[in-house]
Amino acid sequence: MPELSTILNGHQRQEAAAALPSLLIATRHGESTANVEFQLAEAKGALTVPITCRDADIPLSIHGQSQAQALGRWWADLPSDDRPRSVWCSPYLRTVETARIAIAQAAGLGAVPVGLPVRYDERLRDRELGILEMLTAAAIDKQHPQEAARRRKMGELYYRPPGGESWADVALRVRDCLRDLYAAHTGRPVLVVAHDNVVLMLRYVLEQLTEQELLALTPVRNCSVSVWRSNAGGLHPEQWNATGHLVHV
Known part of the structure; x- marks a missing residue:
């Protein structure tokens, strides 16, 4: 006999279905001009990079634009039921450009509607580094040895740099964003276009990783795709940091 707590007005209580998207796809923006400059600076051991704009205003490189086109082709090749018709995006320029180019490519192939709307959400912005922003590893060691x-x-x-965020801080806003995303897109596929640390924190949150498991992960690559599919009341990993669609870019 069921307990009284499981009975409501003479009927067995039914568990509510989990409010989840059918598929959650996350991608990091394509290669940015800052990615290029930091790679050059790190290779030379330089302390500075020639970037004067805000982090939010850094655009894609030419190669990054090509990566975003490849992302759009990958999107168009998905089974019809798995193609996102909803996009959530960081408001930073490099993610905005990635989403715009990918949508245009997928739409040109007839896979998604032209002018597919994008929701820009500041909770998906890149990790803020405070006093360490735009500093190379060598510059941090030299100029801020105590912080290093x-x-x-x-x-x-x-670790939270002065004026910035820790990875755990980013995880908190990712958790909050996911609640709204789940409610808005229950039962439908959705694409998130964000940044390396945001995608990393998505995996940390969705898969309930330990600190050690998180730190063992490889860096999130530009325009890689990570996929979680809804099953048995949860989102389960299907792909992580995949870049096969970028082979010929």
């Missing part, structure tokens, strides 16, 4: 030492002691998940 504190970072090593605290670990990447919990």
Whole structure:
């Protein structure tokens, strides 16, 4: 006999279905001009990079634009039921450009409607680095040795630079964003266009990783795709950091 707590007005209580998208796809923006400059600076051991604009205003490189086109072709090749008709995007320029180019490519192939709307959400913005913003690793060691030492002691998940965010801070806003995304797109596929740390925190949250499991992950690549599919009341990993669609870019 069922307990009284499971009975409501003479009927067995039914568990509510989980409010989840059918598919959650996350991608990091294509290669940005800052990605290029930091790679050059790190290779030379330089302390500075020639970037004067805000982090939010950094655009894609030419190669990054090609990667976004390849993302659109990958999108168009998905089974019809898996093609997102909803896009959530960081408001930073490099993610806005990635989403715009990918949508145009997929629409040109007849896979999604032309002018597909995009929801820009500041909770998907890149991690804020405070006083360390636009500094190379060599510059941090030289100009902020105490911060470099504190970072090593605290670990990447919990280290918060002055004026900036820790990975855990980003995870908090990712959790909050997911609640709204789930409610808006229950039962439908959705694409998130964001940044490396945001995609990393999506996996951390969705798969309930430990700190050690999180730190063991490889860096999130530009325009890679990570996919979680709804099944048995949860979102389960199907692909992670995949770049096969970028082979010929």
